[in-house]
Amino acid sequence: MNYKVFMLALAVLILGILFVYEKYENQQQSLEKASLKEEINIEGFGAKGNDDKDDSTAIQEAINYGVKHELGKVKVTGNQKFILQKGIILKQGIELELGKNTTLEVQGDFRVFEIMKNASITNGIIEVSDKNFSSEVLYFDGEQNFWSWETSSIEGMNIINTSDENTGTAIALVADHSNEFISFVDFSSIKIVGFRTGVFIKAETPTGKYNFVNGNRFINLTLDDCVECIVIESSKSIPNEVSGNQFTDFQIQLSDATEEVLKVSGSDNRFQGMIWDVESYASETKIVNFSAQSMRNSLISNVNETYIVDQGDNNSYYPQSTP
Template identity: 50%
Template sequence: MNKKTVLMVVGLSFITTVVVYLAMMYIFSGSADHEREGFVNAADFGAVAGDENDDAGAIQKAVDYSAEHNIGTVKVTGAERYRVADEVVVKQGVEIEFGRNTVVEVVGDFTVFTLEKNASMINGVIEISDPSFRSNVIRLDGEEQFWSWETTQVQGMTLINTSGENLGTGIQIAADQTNEYVSFVDFDSITIVGFNRGIHLTAAPSDGEPNFVNGNRFTDMTLEDCVECIVMEGAVTVPNEVSGNQFTNMQIQPTEKTESIMIVSGTNNYFQGMIWDVQLLSSNQPLTLTDQSSGNTIRTNLDATYFLDDGTENIYE
């Protein structure tokens, strides 16, 4: 092989290497930039707005990448519509940030977002358009054992069921196995519209270590057109208590479909807010304090005639 041929071979090899490198950088969507920018864009993993294809897998890949590389934030942004047909698990240490006008349309019946501890969600609209939906939009499972030093939170979101069926649950917090608990999690500025249950807190009986859903904070919540706006299922105390949860600055708008504003079990829970248009309610006593309730405080614009109180030492004013 003469010198000229050798130089040509070397040159072609170099060009091939450069082309392959640039192609790989394109395929992996600028992955070297993620660490520098401090966030992952779900579009880099295949989420495409407006194409009516399922984006759940792409969003999950972005979450997984962010968790594995300790990046922290996944962005799904723009005044765009995405579609999901499968569950997304928000992993520990990851925050999903939607644009304020970003819509995620849910097709099918499944828990849409499950949050692990130290995971967060912020902004965006989650829209249920499928009349078959019976599940939860956002779920926290007590097997994660959420506690005060975790950073889990949900903020600035709108959860809306536009299917016309008023089914499913907006937010569910559940401790349903031995030694499960969800405590001290913050939910802030969330609107929940058109579900069977707006917010559902539940602690199931346990034969071993207690289960509990205690000390969670719900601030500036708006609930509208839900059959049951807030449901708290548990006991006065261990082994399955739902206690010390705080709901402040609530705005509740019932409709003709609303059967209950609150069904409360547990101890020392606190509720404060405005309840509108009670003349639309089918029940004359839409606020129920069960025989497993004690020491709860409810401060609204409704007087005692609207309460059915089978508990002890509850305060409503």
């Protein structure tokens, strides 16, 4: 091989190496951009776990940044505790992902998270430690018009009131004005401990056409040491209706604080699961109440009609009491 041919081959080889390297760099940059496109971390906005400083602003700024730049996920991770002293609006298009052992400690009395449609929370612990807390932890407002094509959901969370006061509401779904509705939102594998009300669902009488909270699913829900475990308030049907909601495979643990397990208005809601230690804590107390504004609701559990008040129409509950 002469010198010119050798130099030409060497030049081609070098160009090939440079081309491959540039392609690799571009791929790495694309991967980095894709990663940034998917998620952001609150630490970049000044949040530091395991200190006494309020992290609410940092979390809200991370959410706002995610919305502005079309980033899909905000992450709060690590075996750390972050402090919340102000309420947070979880805006459309944002998934808030917590580590399974990441805690958000609520200090004060305020609505903790207002959930907008196409927003979701996965994993983590929300701990209410303030004895004066009387608000909602997760609040869904019917003005958002949640529907089947939305991606709103709550999954894998522990919501715990450690104040020993049994105050506040863990999850609330409320349609309180005309043309509001909340439907087909999924709640799965959630534990709720120590609240006044575990799950509260309400469709208030509207001044105009209608409102409703229908067709939502609560799967693998655990309720422990709540005064009222599940409360549903509405009329039997329109104009204000709570209908077709499903509570499947729930586990409810009674305590000295428990007064009612189910308090139900509305129609065609389904409840299936276990209610623990009824004889120890309820004795002859009626812990299930189907109101005069209830119709065709059903309860399948270990609790018979001895513990049930039914003032409604065509409600059913199994097992029946034995003669």
